[in-house]
Structures are given as structure tokens and as C-alpha cells.
Amino acid sequence: MLFVAYAVKGKCVKGEGEIEKLQAKVVELRRKLDDTTAAMQELGRENQSLQIKQSQSLTRKWAEDHEVQNCMACGKGFSVTVRKHHCRHCGNIFCAECSSRNALTPSSKKPVRVCETCFEELQG
Known part of the structure; x- marks a missing residue:
């Protein structure tokens, strides 16, 4: 019975270590997601700015x-x-x-x- 208790305790300790690694991985993935989201928003703003500039250039009239x-x-x-x-x-x-x-x-x-x-x- 004592052997079973040690085995279960060992598995729990190992499981806790794996949980900590997974939690650290979740934090890293959240950071990467935040960085990617910020980059996408910046690209969206830049795209909108370029579309406005293109629209303005297409509406310019050559002076006679x-x-x-x-x-x-x-x-x-x-x-x-x-x-x-x-x-x-x-x-x-x-x-x-x-x-x-x-x-x-x-x-x-x-x-x-x-x-x-x-x-x-x-x-x-």
C-alpha cells in the first residue's frame, strides 16, 4: 500500500510540473497573440491610409x-x-x-x- 501511495504522489508531482509548463506556454501564446493582434491592427490602419491616398490620386484632375x-x-x-x-x-x-x-x-x-x-x- 505504501508503494502505491508513493507512486500516486510521484505522478501528482510530475503532473504539477507539466501543469506549470503548460501554464507558462499559455502565457507565451497569449503574448504572441497580443503581438500579432497589434501588428494586424497596424497593418489595417496602414492599408486604410494607402486606400485613401490611392482614392485621392485617382480623383486628381490634370489642369488644362x-x-x-x-x-x-x-x-x-x-x-x-x-x-x-x-x-x-x-x-x-x-x-x-x-x-x-x-x-x-x-x-x-x-x-x-x-x-x-x-x-x-x-x-x-
Whole structure:
């Protein structure tokens, strides 16, 4: 009978050790779940931001040459020597000085002419 009692006690001690290991595993899995959930929420926010930016870029209208007489940034009048340049990102018209930067846009595979405002936006 004493042998049976020791055997049962040994199994209980072993079982307690396994329970502690399982509890530690549960804590670790909960931490990983929390980290994964936070990462998914961040990706969701980033996805939403990208969808908004894409929607905005699709609704931008290319300014018509005949409708614009002055640079849309500095106001300089266009002439034979001051030429019009479209920003390839927003579609507005600028003088050479106000659209002298090049940047990658979502619709370009190489850097294209952009205005200062769009250059800053695309770099950020």
C-alpha cells in the first residue's frame, strides 16, 4: 500500500510540473497573440491610409493648359520664356523653378517632374 501511495504522489508531482509548463506556454501564446493582434491592427490602419491616398490620386484632375495663365505656386505669369510644366503627381501647372524636383510617384517607374508640395508629400 505504501508503494502505491508513493507512486500516486510521484505522478501528482510530475503532473504539477507539466501543469506549470503548460501554464507558462499559455502565457507565451497569449503574448504572441497580443503581438500579432497589434501588428494586424497596424497593418489595417496602414492599408486604410494607402486606400485613401490611392482614392485621392485617382480623383486628381490634370489642369488644362489654356485655363492656367500663372504658376500655381509663385504666381509668375507664363510667357515665351517662362514655360508651363505639369506636376506629374497632382496635375497642376507650375513654372520651372516651382517644379524642378523629381520623385517616384505611384504611377511611375522612374522619377518624374513634381511640384515642391508633392515632392515633400512623396518623400514623407
